[in-house]
Amino acid sequence: MIKLLLTLGGLGLCFTLSGQVKGYVFEDNNRNGKKERSEAGVAGVSVTNGVDVVQTDARGYYELPENDDQIIAVIKPSGYALPVNADNLPQFYYIHKPGGSPKLKYKGVSPTGKLRKNTNFSLYRSEEPDTFTALVFGDPQAYTKEEIHYFYRGIVAEVEGISDIPFGISLGDLVGDDLDLFGPYTDAIRKIGIPWYNVMGNHDMNYDAGEDRYSDETYESRFGPNNYAFNYGKVHFIILDDILYPDPRDGKGYWGGFRKDQLDFVENDLKYVPEDHLIVLAFHIPLSEPDGDAFRDKDRQRLFDLLSNYPNTLSLSAHTHLQKQDVFTRAEGWKGPRPHHSYNVGTTSGDWYSGKLNDQGIPVSTMRDGTPKGYAFIRFDGNRYAVDYKVAGAPATYQMNIFSPEVVARGRRTPAGIYVNFFMGSADDVVEYRIDNGSWKSMKQVEEPDPSYVRDVLEWDTTPSLFPGRRSSNPVISTHLWRGTIPTDLEAGKHTITVRATDRYGKVHSATSHYTLADPVD
Known part of the structure; x- marks a missing residue:
């Protein structure tokens, strides 16, 4: 941090101006999380403070503007793996909040203190084939520990110990308003045994936050940034919080959309992504819903504009507790050379854990459109993809x-x-x-x-x-x-x-x- 000392009227008064976050992205050969002199930096890796995105130089070094409420994150490059913690959550970020989170009902981030001299990020070299499969969950959304138990026995136990799947992702509403359930949720997810990424949903928010930028404080303390990106093979994943809270129209409830700083992040991130790569967007609220004004039009349009040079795109969402395929064309403001496919994924909680109990004592929970609860496998081959939906507790052929x-x-x-x-x-x-x-x-x-x-x-x-x-x-x-x-x-x-x-x-x-x-x- 750069300190500027001023002397006024003979009094030694000093204050701190925003400076630079700096550090290295390095290949952590001994996997101890510390950069040793013998460990080389990794060049050409993107690092972000949530808005700005820069790339590391030949030494793996980067610098970013600093402020007192930000998360610094590395954007995992293809061919490298991230360290994970005991909950199998990828460790790709550093939270910088010297004063901690505001006081809220559910605890946020504790004060992080003075910025580190170097904010370094470790990577492990890893073989990443262009052909791979990701596991996708929609809305676990447990409101109670009993429903966490349903989630584990009805969904997680079916994929526990799964092999040949490099990572999974939950598309928001990890829990149902009780943020103390983040712990039991991660306890369940950990048992799958693979790195797991998360998206924030409207039921994962701090509802007592007065501003949208503070609605994710408890989520951040457990999962890190709710706007981030990573690469795997020839696929670039962008994860976004698309919940505006409180609703800017009337200060009540929420609305689907993005803040300007989030879309600035997408714009800055895409500067370093080849146009022949597949862009996969993951957020909670779908870009359109059948009824009502569910998404702010100008935000969707700017997102579409930013993606206009990318012929291969896919967006993933959940939220509705239905399953739906949408296609966006020029009539809906999409400007890309091919239509945009938006997949609203069926949920792991189904119809909110309702319905008759099956032989295991777990609610059948078929969704209102007749889709049984389940999860998705997305199979990637270069910049192409195909989706398979798996009904929980049924053979893969039950489609x-x-x-x-x-x-x-x-x-x-x-x-x-x-x-x-x-x-x-x-x-x-x-x-x-x-x-x-x-x-x-x-x-x-x-x-x-x-x-x-x-x-x-x-x-x-x-x-x-x-x-x-x-x-x-x-x-x-x-x-x-x-x-x-x-x-x-x-x-x-x-x-x-x-x-x-x-x-x-x-x-x-x-x-x-x-x-x-x-x-x-x-």
Whole structure:
């Protein structure tokens, strides 16, 4: 820190002006977290103070402007790994808050004291193939320790000890307003056994903060910056807090969007990212929602403008407790050479841990659009990607649910239909069906609630005695539902329904069900 001493009227008065944060990014060969003389710096690595981004010189040295409320972070380069702490959280940042966080209901950052002489960051050389897979969770959102237990047994235990996955990420709402649950949440995540990145959600905030910049103080104390970036292979990940709190329109609640300093960070970061790389954005609130003014338009537009030279992009979000694929084109302000795919990921908490209890005593928690709770695998190959959704507790092949009547009157036309909820589906997909060994026919995408989910909710409302668990939320329109007619001019008896769905990546999924034709009873 640069100190300037002034003498006024013979009195020795001194004060500190903002100076420079400086240090080295180095290859930590002995992995002790300290830069030894024998350990070389790593050149060309980006380092940020949350707004400015600079790159290290040939010696691995950097300098950044300093202030008294910032987080200095290295942007992990490809070919290197970060150290992790006991909770498997990557250690890529240093919090500089000499005065600590403001006093809030939930504890923030303790005073960090005087800035270090050198703020160094260690890296480990690591093989990083261009082909890899990331594990993605939406909204663990536990409100109680019991729900943390549901999260662990229903989701984490299924991927505990997973191999060949270099890292995972949670897309916000790590907990449900009780920030003391950050500890139990990280205890659960740690057991997966891989480095884990986190995004801040609206239920992870300090609600008693008077300004947006203080709404993340407890989150920072546990997870570090909520705006950061890292590289893996030919993919550049940018993680952002897209919750404006309090809502700048009326000072109440929150609104989706970004502060100027956050978008300045994105602009400065992208200066050092090759245009042929895939840019993956991860935030909590999706860039658009079906109802209401959920996102500040000017912020989305500036983000789109900053990405206009990148042909390969993907954004990930959660928040809605639905699963949805959006595509942004020039009509929505996207200026890139290819449309932008925004994937709103189904949640690990499903419909907020509601619904009947399964054989393990865990809520089934199917989401309101009929998507079962689960998580995603994103498989990267260079600057291309493909997404697989994994339903919790089910085989990987379970990608759709078929609904049809149990029995239909033979020879009579029926307004009933065969419905297919293809969980990862979108308007770009092709869904077909056939009856028995008949010819394949196209199904029509429809905007309706999933009848399977409607049936499940009605069961709660028509039962003469309560089920264990908590009633599910009311159904909403599903964006991935298809309908076909029911042939009734076949022989009486059971008939097989076969469905095949070809997704946006060219992968074909299939499922079967059946219905029975019976002679009418007059």
